[in-house]
Amino acid sequence: MARKILLVDDEAGFTQLLKMNLEKSGDFEVTIENDSMKAITTARSLQPDIVLLDVVMPGMDGGDVQAQFQSDSTLTNVPVIMLTALVDSAELSDGAVAQSGSSIVLPKPVDLPLLLRVIDEATGEA
């Protein structure tokens, strides 16, 4: 069965291309959410196997979104991968990533093979 991925990032072009790449490389069904405010609603109805989450977004940032996921009983165990065009370490300690103790953080630009490997590990498909 195809694994369901929720991709939350405000960059529409980026999400579109990442979806194309993921669906081409594996048995995935990728849902895009460009509005971080709606991420929780989308996630509740989708019940994804894994979430890819951008850190810096308008509205709510990645940290806020993840906090929402964690306090939702149906989503709290869904693995989350943070994607960030990380430039300074300040951004890490800024909250988003620091709060999300167990999360996996991957830098943008995304190394596709690495991302696929991490997704496999996180969803127990390795």
Place this chain on the structure above:
Amino acid sequence: MEPLSLVESVLDNLPVAVFAKDANDDFRFVLWNKKQEQITTVKASKAVGRDDYDLFSEESADYFRSVDKAVLKRGKLLKVPEEIIEGKDGQDIHLRTVKIPVIEEETGRRLVVGISEDITEQVQARAKMESLNKNLLETNRELQETQLQLIQAEKLESIGRLAAGVAHEVKNPLALLLLGVDYLSDGIDPDDPNVDTILKQMREAVDRADRIVRGLVDFSSQRALTREPVKLHAVIDEVLLLVKHELTRSNTTVTVEVPDDLPHVFLDLSKFEQVVINLVINAVHAMSESKKPTLQIKAHSKKLDGVVKNQGARKYEVFRSGDPVVILELIDNGCGIESADATRLFDPFFTTKATGVGTGLGLSVARKIVQLHGGELQVIDRSDKKGAIAKLILPTKIDTGKVPVSSKSSK
């Protein structure tokens, strides 16, 4: 008291030097009054009966003789506005002299009569004035150079602070490009509908990265102040691109109401961007505690009815009644301005921010730049609700404003 003729006593009490030479007797002196004694420090008893070569250097004597001959030849009065003789301690004495050709009634002798006024003090005062003026111009030029350097230094500071955000904004298109390359490098299937989309996205990504990098490079360039007609809208767009990351991170909503048909403003693009960036970053900082940070950027044009008076420097009172101006306002809903701080905002190094966050130079430099453009910058507390308004009044005519590109003396 020695009895003197009327003429002799008048001559000796004149405040000017008077002498006469006999052209028929090798230009020997026949008259040498008291003032002439004082100026030359040569007594009349020594001078009368001698000529210029006996009393002065050969060079001076040659000169005096040539003037004397010219006077006789013309048969008319000759003015020598300034001549220099050597005084007692070797100092120069400056004289203004008239020489008059005279034929003596009783004897028929041809005389050259000279009347000299000592203008040494005037000349010295004038030289002093000139050098003072030169110093003043030089100081002024240095001051303007220092100002431009200060502006550049402050700009480098804000580039440093923007750099992380700008790099972030460039990484996004790079991430997209890499995804495109990854997708296409597996081999291109001509029937795959994704390929078109991917190529289009990749092209847009390159444009975007290019625009933002170019924006930063333009902004960092150090040039003398060069003003050109600029559309305000273009400036605002460019600035928002450079501070996009700061705005996103702080969750700031920006609304821009800058009509397209505003008159052009005459600005130095890069320096003016510096002003607006500073104001935007100030607003972002001020709104860090606000629930819904909102920055409104508005502009309109109008004709000034009253003359805007700048409390600061009188020389910048450049607006005249009826001048068309563009008014740009940045309205935030941040902490606003404490009335105690209102008068100090523009003081260099006045800051309420932590070290490393603010140096307190932003507004003072911003005002300097705006004034160099002949404009005015105010930052005031909002009256309708919590927040502050930064208001810029900008000239739409090129002749407004003092542009310190080259300072020339008006000679």
